[in-house]
Amino acid sequence: MVSEYTQSDRFRDARIHLSDLTGLEIRDCEVSGLKIVDCYGSDVRIGGDFERVVVHDVDVTAYVQSELDRLHPARALARNAVSVEDYQAAWNAVETQWSATLDRVRLLPDAAQHQQVDGEWSFVETQRHLLFAGDAWLGNAVLEEETPYHPFGFPAGGMPPEESAKLGLTLDATPTLDQVLAPRLARMATMRRVVDGLTTAELDRVCGRKPADPYPDQEYVVRRCLKVVLKEEAEHHRYAVRDLAVIEAAAPGSQ
Secondary structure: OOOOOOOOOOOOOOOOOOOOOOOOOOOOOOOOOOOOOOOOOOOOOOOOOOOOOEEOOEEOHHHHHHHHHHHOHHHHHHHHOOOHHHHHHHHHHHHHHHHHHHHHHOOOOHHHHOOOOOOOOOHHHHHHHHHHHHHHHHHHHHOOOOOOOOOOOOOOOOOOHHHHHHOOOOOOOOOOHHHHHHHHHHHHHHHHHHHHOOOHHHHOOEOOOOOOOOOOOOOOEHHHHHHHHHHHHHHHHHHHHHHHHHHHHHOOOOO
């Protein structure tokens, strides 16, 4: 049986020495100061939001960032958005890339649309998560809608199930891609209307709500909330096309 540790601090400042860590997975954890020294193996993968990454005493942070931006230009547009025009350009890029990717996904059988790669979210689950992100950061925080959360929304794994239930989310639902895309594309259309009507004053407006009750009680400004939506869209598109390539390569007749 695989050992699993959740919301634990038992490994803080630990030293693991001369141990077999084959297949170890560290997910959604704080790893500041993590060191892997004099280890050996193959197929080592690292992904996340890191301020600085050093490999063999070489700081590779800037290289990784620039390469990801080259491969996925919407990332830089979303991350660097400041002016109204920047936000509009970033959303244009987001819409364009998802339109092309949805065309690819619709060619796949239903099972492939629900297929997970290496334990990551399936394409349908990714759309459900982006639906939730738009509902929370746009529908609730920015627009203060009366009922912003669609039941198909899928929050990040750190949200307790009871908090998800309070928002009316049905995490165990198994909707089809088209069922998810109906509210998802509607939320994207709402984002389009908001972005088209943006002003500098609106970007600097303090929201009257936070995205959801589990989020910290702090000031949420419109520009921050919209940037979260942009960055979520850009990063999860990167994950989606990464896994889509694996699924397409394994499809019958792809060779």
